[in-house]
Ligand SMILES: Nc1ncnc2c1ncn2[C@@H]1O[C@H](COP(=O)(O)OP(=O)(O)O)[C@@H](O)[C@H]1O
C-alpha cells in the first residue's frame with residue numbers, strides 16, 4: 001500500500017538570480033522518520049531546505065513540493081510555517097531591540113503567558129519560569145535577555161535556532177548543520193535534545209550535517225546525498241562510517257562503479 | 260551681561276536666519292501674553308486629555324513637581340508638599356526671586372544665535388525654572404507640559420533647569436497641541452546646568468500637528484563628574500521642526516547622552532540633531548538617533564562630536580529606517596577632533612526593513628505585517644542605560660502607541 005509521504009519533492013529545479021542551483025531533485029520525507037541530507041559543500045543542501053521553507057529568493061522554475069499530498073508552491077513562508085514546516089537557519093539574522101525570551105513567548109503558544117498583564121507584580125509568570133528552565137537544558141540561559149541573534153556566537157546561534165524550531169512543535173523540521181561550531185559539551189546537549197524528539201516520534205527530522213556524531217547518535221533512518229544540485233545517492237545509517245572514512249568523492253565514485 | 264546688553268544683542272540678531280531648517284516669517288505670528296497662575300483642578304477636561312497623551316499626570320501621582328503652561332496664558336507650578344530641595348516655578352517669578360539667576364539666562368544658549376532666540380528675548384516670555392538644591396536626590400520626576408492652542412500664535416518660552424552640586428533631577432516633559440490648531444509656532448529656549456557630581460535626565464515627548472512649526476533652542480553645560488541624559492521622542496506629524504541641542508562637557512569626567520526617536524508621518528519635516536563638545540579631560544558621551552520615515556515625511560538626522568582635549572571618547576549613531584518610497588532620510592554625522600588621542604566613532608545607516616529579517620521572522624509563523632512591526636519596534640527601542648525605568652517606560656509606551664496607530 002502506498003502511503004502519501006508527509007513531504008514529497010518532485011523533480012525540483014531551483015534557481016537564484018537566474019543561475020540554476022537545484023537541477024531536478026526528487027525525494028520523500030515520511031512522517032516520524034529521521035533523515036540525513038549530506039553532500040559536499042555547495043551541493044545545494046541549504047537551498048533545498050530553504051526552497052521548501054519558501055524563502056522568496058529561491059526561484060522554483062519547475063517541479064513541485066507536496067505537503068500531505070498537496071502542492072504548497074503558492075503558500076508563503078508564514079503559511080508553510082503554520083502548516084508545520086520549520087527551518088533552523090545556518091546563520092540567522094540579528095533582530096535588534098527584540099529580546100530573545102520575549103520573542104520565544106511571542107512565537108510559541110506553549111510559553112505564552114495566560115495570566116492578565118500586571119498580575120505578577122514584577123515576578124515572572126509560570127510560563128516564563130518554564131521557558132527559563134528549558135533554556136537551561138540547552139545551555140542558553142545567558143541569551144534570555146539578549147537581543148535576538150545579536151552577537152550570538154556560532155554555537156549559541158545553533159542552540160537558539162534549535163530551541164525555536166523545537167518550541168514551534170513542527171511536523172517536519174530542517175536542521176541546517178545544527179552541530180557545526182559546537183564544543184563537545186554542547187554537541188552532547190544538542191544530541192540528547194534531538195534524540196528525545198526522535199523518541200517521541202511526532203516530528204520528522206531532516207538533518208543537514210558534515211559530522212557523523214549527531215547522525216549516528218540519532219540513528220538516522222535514511223541518508224540522501226546531494227551533489228551538484230542532484231540527488232546522487234540514497235542509503236541508510238550503515239553508509240555513514242564508510243562515508244566518513246572515504247569522503248564523498250571516493251564514496252560516490254565507488255558506488256557508481258558498483259552500480 | 261546686563262539686561263540692556265542682552266536686548267541689544269537680540270536686536271542685532273533679529274533677522275538672522277538659522278543655519279538649518281526652513282525659514283519662518285515671525286511677523287506672521289502674534290506674540291506676547293501675560294500668563295496667570297492656575298491650579299491643577301482648573302485644567303479643563305479637554306486639556307486634561309491632551310496633556311495626558313504626552314504623559315502629564317493631572318492627578319500628579321508619582322511626580323515630585325509639576326509645571327504646565329497653556330499658550331502664554333495660564334501656568335500651573337507645583338511642588339509636592341513633602342518634596343524637599345526642589346524648586347519649580349515660572350521663570351518670571353524665579354528671575355525676580357533670585358538675582359543670581361540672570362547669570363544663567365542666555366549663558367548656555369547665546370541670545371544672538373538666530374532670529375528665534377533673538378525674538379524670544381525681545382518678546383515678553385515665561386517658561387519654567389526647575390532646580391534641585393545641592394545634594395538633593397530627587398528620585399521622582401518633575402513633570403512639565405507646554406500646550407499650544409491659539410491660532411496664528413507664537414508660544415515662546417524660556418526654561419532654565421539646574422541640578423546643583425551632588426544633586427539628582429529627573430524631568431519628564433511633554434509638548435502638545437490639539438489636532439485642530441491651525442498654523443502656530445513654538446519657540447522654546449531651554450538651558451540646562453548640571454553641576455559637579457550632579458545627574459540630570461530630561462525625557463521629552465512631542466505631540467504636535469501638521470500646522471505647527473517648532474524651533475527649540477537648547478543647550479547644556481555639564482561640570483565635573485556630572486551626567487546629563489536627554490531622551491527625545493517625536494511621534495506625531497508636524498509642519499516642521501528643527502532642533503540641534505548642544506552639550507558642552509566642561510568638567511573632568513563629565514558625561515552626556517542624547518537619544519532621539521523620530522517617527523515621521525504625513526508631509527512632516529524633521530531636522531533633528533545633537534552635538535557634544537568634549538572640552539574636559541575624561542569627558543565622554545553618545546549621540547544616538549533612530550528615525551523611521553513613513554508616508555511623505557522627510558527626516559534629517561544630524562550629529563556632531565567635537566573632541567577638544569586628549570583622551571576624550573564619544574560615539575555617534577544615526578540609524579534610519581525607510582518605510583515608504585516617497586519618504587526621505589538624510590544622516591549627517593560630523594566628527595571633529597582637534598587634539599591627539601581623541602576617540603570618536605560613528606555609525607550611520609539608512610535602509611529598508613531587511614528581507615532576510617522578514618523571511619526569518621515569517622519562518623517562525625509571523626505574518627509579514629507582524630514581522631515588519633516587530634522589526635520596527637525593535638529598531639526604535641531606545642535603551643538609555645541611565646534613564647530611570649519609569650521614564651524608559653514613558654518613552655516605550657509613547658512609541659508603542661504611535662506604532663499601533665501607524666502600522
Ligand atoms: N543567495 C544566494 N545567491 C547566490 N548563490 C547562492 C545563494 N545561496 C546559495 N547559492 C549558491 O548555491 C550553491 C548551493 O548552495 P547551498 O545550498 O548553500 O549549498 P550547501 O548547503 O550544500 O553547502 C552554492 O554554489 C552557492 O554559492
Ligand SMILES: [Mg+2]
Nearest residue numbers: 045046090176
Ligand atoms: Mg548549507
